Amino acid sequence: MKIMNCPLNGPRNISEFTCFGPVHDALDTQSISDSGWSHYLFYHENKAGIIREWWRHTPSNYFFIAERHTVTDEIVATYSPSELPRTESKS
Amino acid sequence: MPLTLLKYGLKRDHVPHREIPPTPDLKRHYDVVIVGGGGHGLAAAHYLSKYHGITKLAVLEKGYLAGGNTARNTTTIRSNYITNQSIRFYKEAVSLYENMSHELNFNVMFSQRGQLTLAHSEATLRSFHLRAEMGKHHGTRISVVDPRQVKEICPHLNMDERGQHEIVGGLWHEDGGTARHDAVAWGYAAQAAKRGVEIHQRTEVLGFDKVGDRISSIRTSRGTVSVGHVIQAAGGANEHVAKMAGIDMPIRCFPLQAMVTQPLKPFLDTLVSSANLHTYLVQSSRGEIVIGGGSDPYQLISTRSTLVLKEQLAHGALQLFPFLHNVKLLRQWAGITDMTPDYTPIMGASPLKNYWLDCGWGTWGFKATPVAGKYMAETVANERAADILLPFSLDRFEKLALINEMGATAASH
Numbered sequence: 001m002k003i004m005n006c007p008l009n010g011p012r013n014i015s016e017f018t019c020f021g022p023v024h025d026a027l028d029t030q031s032i033s034d035s036g037w038s039h040y041l042f043y044h045e046n047k048a049g050i051i052r053e054w055w056r057h058t059p060s061n062y063f064f065i066a067e068r069h070t071v072t073d074e075i076v077a078t079y080s081p082s083e084l085p086r087t088e089s090k091s
Numbered sequence: 092m093p094l095t096l097l098k099y100g101l102k103r104d105h106v107p108h109r110e111i112p113p114t115p116d117l118k119r120h121y122d123v124v125i126v127g128g129g130g131h132g133l134a135a136a137h138y139l140s141k142y143h144g145i146t147k148l149a150v151l152e153k154g155y156l157a158g159g160n161t162a163r164n165t166t167t168i169r170s171n172y173i174t175n176q177s178i179r180f181y182k183e184a185v186s187l188y189e190n191m192s193h194e195l196n197f198n199v200m201f202s203q204r205g206q207l208t209l210a211h212s213e214a215t216l217r218s219f220h221l222r223a224e225m226g227k228h229h230g231t232r233i234s235v236v237d238p239r240q241v242k243e244i245c246p247h248l249n250m251d252e253r254g255q256h257e258i259v260g261g262l263w264h265e266d267g268g269t270a271r272h273d274a275v276a277w278g279y280a281a282q283a284a285k286r287g288v289e290i291h292q293r294t295e296v297l298g299f300d301k302v303g304d305r306i307s308s309i310r311t312s313r314g315t316v317s318v319g320h321v322i323q324a325a326g327g328a329n330e331h332v333a334k335m336a337g338i339d340m341p342i343r344c345f346p347l348q349a350m351v352t353q354p355l356k357p358f359l360d361t362l363v364s365s366a367n368l369h370t371y372l373v374q375s376s377r378g379e380i381v382i383g384g385g386s387d388p389y390q391l392i393s394t395r396s397t398l399v400l401k402e403q404l405a406h407g408a409l410q411l412f413p414f415l416h417n418v419k420l421l422r423q424w425a426g427i428t429d430m431t432p433d434y435t436p437i438m439g440a441s442p443l444k445n446y447w448l449d450c451g452w453g454t455w456g457f458k459a460t461p462v463a464g465k466y467m468a469e470t471v472a473n474e475r476a477a478d479i480l481l482p483f484s485l486d487r488f489e490k491l492a493l494i495n496e497m498g499a500t501a502a503s504h
Contacts, residue, residue, distance in 0.1 A: 001398070015399060019389035035489055042341035042432045042488045046330045048392045070344075070392050 002073075006057045007064050007080050020054035023065060023084070050076055110281035111156065114292050120317045121149045121289075123471055124309055126296050126332055127325035128152025129161040130272070130457065131449050133279035133290075134464020135322055135471075137195075140286040143472035148288045150280075151311060153295040153328070157276030160326040163394075163426030164457040165349050165373065165383035167362055169206050169267040170231050172499045173222050176482040177435065178229045180462060183479075185231075185266050187461035197278035199270045200376055206267025206362040207236075207244055209411075210260045215366065218498055219262040232265035245361055249413050256368065256410055267362055269373055275460055299336045305445045306336065320471050323441075324449040324463075326456070327392075327427030333450065338441050340450065341488050342429045345386040346393060347454050348400045350423035352415065354378030363411060366500070370407025379421060382408045385500075386428055386454055394425045428453045433493040434500060438463065438483040439476030447471055448485060454500065 002014035022044045032040070045051050048071050055066045055078070065084065067076045079086065099105045123139060125132040128150045139145040152158075168188050170181035191199050210216045219235050226233035238250060241261045251257045280290055295312040299321075308317040325332045330342040355378050364371030369385040384404045387397070401423060409416055431437060431451035436459070441448050449467050452459070466477040476484065482494060 034491070038489045038491065039339075043339055044341075044343055046340075046343045046390070046392075048331075051390075053389070068389075070390055073391055073393065073395070 004055070004066070004075055005078050006060075006062065007078050008062045009057055009060055012057065016058055018056045018058050020056060020063070023052045023054055046070075110277060110284070111290060112284055114294070115289055117149070117291065117294070117311065117314045117316055118289075120147075122147040122319040123322065124148070124316065124318045124320075125150045125322045125324060126309075127159075127323065127328075128156050128280075128290060128292065129159050129324065129326050130157060130276045130279065130460040131324040131326075131452070131463050131467070132322065133157070133276055133283060134460050135324065135449065135467040136283040136288045136290075136464075137279040138465050138468030139471065140283050140288050143468055145472065146287040148283075149316070150283070150288065150290045151294045151296055151309075152290070152292050155292050156280060156290065157273060159328075160426045160428065160452070160456060161272055161276050161460075163347075163349070163424055164272060164454075165371070165381050166269045166272050166457055167206065167267070167371070167373070168201075168269060168458040169264055169362075170458075171206070171208070171222055171226055171233050171262060171264040171267070172496055173225055174494050174496065175225070175229070176494055177496055177499070178225060178231065180479055180483075181458060182229055182231050182266075184459050184462035185268070187465065188268065188270060188458075191270070191275070191278070191461060195278035195282055197274060197281060199274040199278055201268060201270040202376070203266065203268035204360050204362065205244070206264045206364065207241065208262040208264070209241070209248075209258050209363065209365040209367075210262070211256050211258060211365065211367045213259065216260045219260065222262060222499065226264070234263055236261045236263045245359070245363055247358055247412060247414070248363070249411055251410070256365075269362060269375075271376070272457060275457075279460075279464070296332060296335065301337070301443070304443055306443055318445070320445045320447065320474075322447045322449060322467055322471060324467070326452065327429055329429040329450040333441075333448070336441075336443065336446055338443070338446070338448075338485075340437070340485075341432055342437075342451055343390045344392045344427050345389075345430050346391050346395070346425040347383075347386045347428045348396050348404070348423070348425045349381065349383040350401060350404060351375070351379040351381050351421050352418045353421050355380065355418065359412075365407065365411060368407035368410055370404055370411065372408055372411065380408070380415065380418070386430065392427060394427060396423055396425045430454070432488070434496040435494040436463075436483055437485050438467065439470060439480040440484060442485075447476075455496075
C-alpha cells in the first residue's frame, strides 16, 4: 500500500488522502481579464515531472502541500501551506 | 482454410497478404500529416482519402498502430449525453458504427446490445429523466426504467433491495453497443493504405517548424517533412504534442484502469454501468467480463496500474454480480487519458492556420472514432471547422462556453 507522509499526522495510508489539484498563484480579481479567468480556471500544469499540489488528510481535514512526480508517482516532499512560497524541488 | 494452409504452406516463395503495408521511407512533403496512429487518426485518414481525394497523406505513430488508448479502452458506444451539442454528435457516431463493417469491408463485430445505467438514489433517477428527455428530443432510443424492468433487462443483477446500493431504477439506452477496438483501427488503416495513405509506425514527432502562423514542417525521429495541413490526434500525448506546436491546452493526464476476467459462458447481453459504484461491465464476444471504472483520483502521466483502483473495480463488480467472486482475472492495464475541464473533447481550429485539433478525448474517445474522423477530414478538406464541431472548439474556454458532460460519463470520474 502506498504511504504518504502527512505533515501533521505522520506517515499514513494513501487511501486517507484526497488530492485537490495543482497549486497556483492567488488571483488578482481587480485586474484580471476574461482570458486570465479562463487560464486560472481551466489551464493547469500537466508536466511530466515534479508538480506541487494541494492534498487533504481526510480524517483530520488537514490541508497541506505535496510535491509529487507525475511519471514515477514518487512523493518528493510534503509540508504545511504556511511554508509557501518555497522553492520547488528539482525535477 | 486447411486446404489453403497446405497450398501456401508448401509454396516456397509465398508472400502473405498484409492489410497494413510495412512502414515506407518518409517523403519530403505531404499534403496532410496526421500525428497519432490510433483510431481517430486512422479514421480521419480513411475519410480524407475516400471522400476528399487527399491521398498524399502520412499518419505518424510514435509506437505501434493503435497501441495507445485505442487498445486500452473498454469499447462502449453510446449517445446518452446531456447537452444538445454532444447528443447530436454522438448520435451520428452510433449510426456510423451501425454501418461500419460495410463501410470498411471488415467485420468490426459491432454488437448493439443496449446500455443499462443504474440508479441507486432518487437524485440519480432525476438526472436520468433529464438525460432521457434530451435523448428522446434528438431521436435516440433512451428511457428511464423501474426496478422491475431493470430485472427483465438484466436478470442476473443483484438488486440489493433495502441494502446500501439498492437499485431504484435505470437509464436504458437501446442504441448503446460495443465493437472490437482493434478491428475498427485496422479496418480504417487497411482502407486508407489501399488508397495510398502512408502509415509510419515508430515515427516520433520531435518538433514543429513555423512560418508566421502556419506549421511549415515537422521534425520526426526519422527525418523532417514539409506539410500542408496537420491533424493532431495523439491521445494521451495531446497536451505534450500541442505544446511542441506552441499551443496551450486545458488538458491534464489521468490514468484510466480496466481489467478482464477469465472467459465465462454468455450471461450478460447488455452493457451495465453504475456511476455510484464507479464501475461498468460488459461481456466480450470471447466471454470475458470487461470491468472498467472512473479514472485515477490524481494526475499521472504513466500507464502503471494500482492495487487500490483494481480493488475498487472488483468491489463494484461484486456488488452488482456477487457470483463473480471466485472468477479469476486474466489481464489488467491502464491508459493515459487527456482530460478536459468539462469532460468534452476539443476539436477543430487551433491558433495556427493549418493545424487542426482532435484532442481531449479523455475517457470517452472510442465511441467517437468514426464521427471524429469524418468531420476532421471535412474540416481539413474545406480548411474550416465543420459546423457540427464548432461548439467543441478550443476557444470555448476563453469564451467560458463550456459543454458540461461530467454527469454523463458511464462511471463518474
